[in-house]
Amino acid sequence: MELLAGEATARGMATLTAEEIGAAEEIGAEAGPAYWYGGPVAGARLAARLGFALLEPADDWLSELPEEFTGREVRAATVADAWAIERPTFVKPPRDKSFPPDVYADGSRLPAGLDPATPVLLSEVVTFAAEYRLFLLDGRIATGSRYAVFGRLDPRPLDRHGAVATEITEFVEHLVATAGPTLPSAVVVDVGQLLDPYRPGHRWAVVEANMAWFSHAYAADPARVLDVVLRSAGPRERVRPEDLRFVRH
Template sequence: MACSTPQGVHETIDRANAAWRSSIDSQACFHQATIDKLFEARVYRTGEELPAEFDDEMSVLVSTPVEWAVEFRCFCLDGQIETASPYLRDGKLARLSQFESTSLELEAVHSFTADVLAASKSSLPRAGVVDIGLLQSGKWAVVEANAAWGSGLYGCNPSQALNAIREAIIQPGSGDSFYEIALTQ
């Protein structure tokens, strides 16, 4: 199987059997488990590089490798960005630049992410994290989406990120979540 998906878009592969493993030998592809972090998400150059514990029935995201200029973490709630921050710039942790970004970058991040959230409204939870990035080609793309409660803050505003994290872990009306108990005491 050649990695012919559009740049930045993952193709779901439902079975990773021996034939599939050998078919990727002709082209390096980015591989990521669809559930948890069952193996390291990275470019695998051959099927033999895939982890030995790789389950033949495991769902895997496969895409053509891309080069990112900058990647941003966006904590989102109810279809809106609560806070955003760059986390990688030219492959290096953005902490080295104090997670700085320009107003033009943030404007583009908000615009692109708003389009992504609107297009995905019916399939996304109320709260979560969407990582997006600017490709070296100058186009924006989605890196991945994750649970808000398990995502690093990087340079995001902690108070604003907490809005999304709180909503991601609270079951409204349950009365037994930590947050709801603290509010009633």
């Protein structure tokens, strides 16, 4: 957040925290257009007041992808469905952080107090050797970063001229050609090297898609990250027609 705020300031933009905005009695029109980078709860609360629109991938986007891109079985469900699982399953909320994404041995291990109607994604348990965060703008990788190795945080800039970057670019180009219209024009897609015990080496697979305005930049280029964020959470009147269906009302 500090890196993006610094980049925004360098562009002549004023930056305020949600608390500072909330404490202000009035935000005048002379302040100019508003953009958002932060959590979904505060973002939803301030969107109407400040006039920005939040672009979000559909909750079931990952579960609707062909298995050639996921490398595993993924299905959209609810917390009530998750309570019924009887084998280890990776369970996560598709868009917010209402409970920790994790492998749960069975449905009884989910946190208490969850709304049974809450959407979740249920995924077959797999191993990602390395995971990369990619900020996409108009279907192309604007910038990216490795963020984890075997599930442990390990950020590193994505070498745009290396073999891994070339493989990622080819995979994303194929993904966009197939499923690009089902994503906002500014979005984050996480991909990873999926280990297959029955196949030597690795294969690329989508980990998940996320809102750019609520995604950690890790070691990605802050300037390019900000470009994607500004498109993903900017003035409502500037939302492109093809992105209107990704605005959560």
